Amino acid sequence: MSRVTATGVSVAYGGRTAVDGVDLSVAAGEWVALIGPNGAGKTSLLRAIAGTIPHTGEVMIDGVAAASLPRRRAARLVAMVPQQPVLPDGMTVLDYVLLGRTPHLGYLAAESSTDVAIARESMARLDAADLGGRRLGELSGGEHQRVVLARALAQQSAVLLLDEPTAALDVGHGQQVLDLVDELRRERGMSVIAAVHDLTLAAQYADRLALMDGGRIVSEGSPRAVLTEDAIARFSGARVSILTGPGGEVVVVPRR
Amino acid sequence: MVAGAFTLLVGALAAGVLIGPASLAPKRVILEILGRMPLIDLESGLDARGAAIVWELRLPRALLGALVGATLSVAGGAYQGVFRNPLADPYLLGVAAGAGLGATLVIVTAGAGAAIVPIAAFAGAIAAVVAAYGLGAAAGGRRSGATLILAGVAVAAFLTAAQTFVQQRNADSIREVYSWILGRLGTAGWSEVVMMTPYAVISIVVILFHRRLLDVLAVGEEEARALGVRPERVRAAVVVAATLGTAGAVAVSGLIGFVGIVVPHTVRLLVGASYRLILPLSVAGGAAFMVLADLVARSALGPAEIPIGVVTAFIGGPFFLIVLRTSRRSP
Numbered sequence: 001m002s003r004v005t006a007t008g009v010s011v012a013y014g015g016r017t018a019v020d021g022v023d024l025s026v027a028a029g030e031w032v033a034l035i036g037p038n039g040a041g042k043t044s045l046l047r048a049i050a051g052t053i054p055h056t057g058e059v060m061i062d063g064v065a066a067a068s069l070p071r072r073r074a075a076r077l078v079a080m081v082p083q084q085p086v087l088p089d090g091m092t093v094l095d096y097v098l099l100g101r102t103p104h105l106g107y108l109a110a111e112s113s114t115d116v117a118i119a120r121e122s123m124a125r126l127d128a129a130d131l132g133g134r135r136l137g138e139l140s141g142g143e144h145q146r147v148v149l150a151r152a153l154a155q156q157s158a159v160l161l162l163d164e165p166t167a168a169l170d171v172g173h174g175q176q177v178l179d180l181v182d183e184l185r186r187e188r189g190m191s192v193i194a195a196v197h198d199l200t201l202a203a204q205y206a207d208r209l210a211l212m213d214g215g216r217i218v219s220e221g222s223p224r225a226v227l228t229e230d231a232i233a234r235f236s237g238a239r240v241s242i243l244t245g246p247g248g249e250v251v252v253v254p255r256r
Numbered sequence: 257m258v259a260g261a262f263t264l265l266v267g268a269l270a271a272g273v274l275i276g277p278a279s280l281a282p283k284r285v286i287l288e289i290l291g292r293m294p295l296i297d298l299e300s301g302l303d304a305r306g307a308a309i310v311w312e313l314r315l316p317r318a319l320l321g322a323l324v325g326a327t328l329s330v331a332g333g334a335y336q337g338v339f340r341n342p343l344a345d346p347y348l349l350g351v352a353a354g355a356g357l358g359a360t361l362v363i364v365t366a367g368a369g370a371a372i373v374p375i376a377a378f379a380g381a382i383a384a385v386v387a388a389y390g391l392g393a394a395a396g397g398r399r400s401g402a403t404l405i406l407a408g409v410a411v412a413a414f415l416t417a418a419q420t421f422v423q424q425r426n427a428d429s430i431r432e433v434y435s436w437i438l439g440r441l442g443t444a445g446w447s448e449v450v451m452m453t454p455y456a457v458i459s460i461v462v463i464l465f466h467r468r469l470l471d472v473l474a475v476g477e478e479e480a481r482a483l484g485v486r487p488e489r490v491r492a493a494v495v496v497a498a499t500l501g502t503a504g505a506v507a508v509s510g511l512i513g514f515v516g517i518v519v520p521h522t523v524r525l526l527v528g529a530s531y532r533l534i535l536p537l538s539v540a541g542g543a544a545f546m547v548l549a550d551l552v553a554r555s556a557l558g559p560a561e562i563p564i565g566v567v568t569a570f571i572g573g574p575f576f577l578i579v580l581r582t583s584r585r586s587p
Contacts (some may be wrong), residue, residue, distance in 0.1 A: 117327025
């Protein structure tokens with residue numbers, strides 16, 4: 001059974017349609033990358049799956065309609081790393097990562113030592129263990145990204161939604177983050193849906209790509225099937241060459 | 257840190273009880289108070305007048321100051337959290353204007369001494385917030401706090417205009433209205449303390465229970481939702497609690513400004529941005545601040561009293577600039 005099934009999902013902002021009847025199914029432990037030009041609807045689709053914005057159509061998580069779940073239960077199933085998370089300057093990193101435990105706590109409960117241990121473990125996974133006492137306002141862009149991801153890991157959800165997880169990172173840190181996500185989804189059988197700009201990274205990490213344009217998924221399948229020079233020229237207006245790397249991986253190179 | 261704040265509070269309460277125009281030996285005052293504790297039998301040696309000063313004047317006044325200060329501070333911190341706005345104070349949604357109108361109407365018709373003044377102020381405060389909340393929700397503000405703040409501004413402006421109008425038409429009672437608006441802790445006996453206690457307790461307890469959720473709201477409404485929280489529900493619970501407490505405080509002590517901004521921000525500067533710490537420390541710090549401010553209000557100019565709202569704003573205004581300066585420098 002698939003972990004996430006979106007059926008006819010549409011999102012509109014004040015009459016403008018951002019996502020237009022998308023069907024998407026993601027298996028447990030599968031990694032699907034959403035690609036496509038700016039404004040294609042990738043972020044809105046992720047927000048609809050996370051259930052944080054009004055949408056029509058249905059999102060099922062493990063066979064249950066997400067909209068019918070109490071907010072807290074839905075958040076135990078789906079964690080979201082937004083592209084531009086809100087980072088309150090004065091909050092310490094540990095306090096921030098602990099927010100990820102929110103869906104596991106009663107409405108008015110306080111965190112237990114177990115929650116603190118889980119938060120610290122998530123930070124350790126992301127090389128952020130020694131950041132605990134620092135304030136968010138003092139961190140670099142790369143540290144921010146790792147801390148936000150640590151918060152999502154502490155949420156221990158079955159589905160992880162990532163919106164441009166590597167946009168703020170240099171190549172090395174970007175790979176490190178994606179490697180870690182890959183490791184975790186294998187360990188925990190976590191499903192990953194990520195909007196990714198970098199087509200080469202998308203092709204190398206995702207099992208499946210979904211190319212979006214104008215709010216619809218226009219092409220879906222293995223990286224090699226979706227990433228054709230024609231499709232990219234048509235939907236992204238980019239001139240690229242699709243090459244094969246030394247390990248047989250897909251490489252997308254811009255061409256002048 | 258918490259221990260420090262409560263030591264400060266105990267010290268402030270002690271100062272509030274020990275210092276006053278009538279010179280009573282501190283040792284006797286302490287013995288007098290301890291002697292009234294259950295299971296303790298002590299003879300203070302104070303005469304009946306001295307005992308009355310301690311029991312009917314100083315102690316209830318210090319306690320009332322502590323209750324009002326704690327409530328206004330924690331309510332201010334709660335509003336700042338729930339609206340993610342550092343300038344939010346307990347009067348944000350029109351509490352002050354509503355209470356002002358209610359009190360003014362009663363003072364001009366029945367006189368300043370009327371027992372109904374606090375009740376009218378309380379009713380006015382609650383009515384103003386209900387109106388702001390209703391208008392904000394009607395305008396789509398249930399989802400975002402910003403609309404609610406704007407509705408509060410509109411309601412406050414309207415009610416303040418009405419209050420000013422009533423006040424100008426009844427120029428002979430301007431003085432009473434004015435002194436009520438500036439705030440005072442003048443109390444004789446325990447009736448105000450008894451009146452304020454349930455509002456203070458309910459408001460402080462409910463807000464403290466929500467302190468972790470206010471941290472969740474700090475990451476914005478959408479991310480809070482993604483973390484399994486319904487921001488509108490948290491906001492409603494916290495606003496109701498903070499409004500009840502503020503309305504109670506306004507009813508017994510008038511409009512005491514700046515406490516709700518100064519205290520939570522000071523605490524924030526000392527311990528960081530987590531409401532898990534800011535709110536409990538604001539309770540203790542706010543209580544201590546108000547007791548000390550009242551001490552200044554009633555002793556700085558000899559037998560005459562400075563309205564406590566003047567004292568808190570006099571300290572609060574410059575302090576607020578320092579807060580702004582410091583927070584600019586270290587983001």
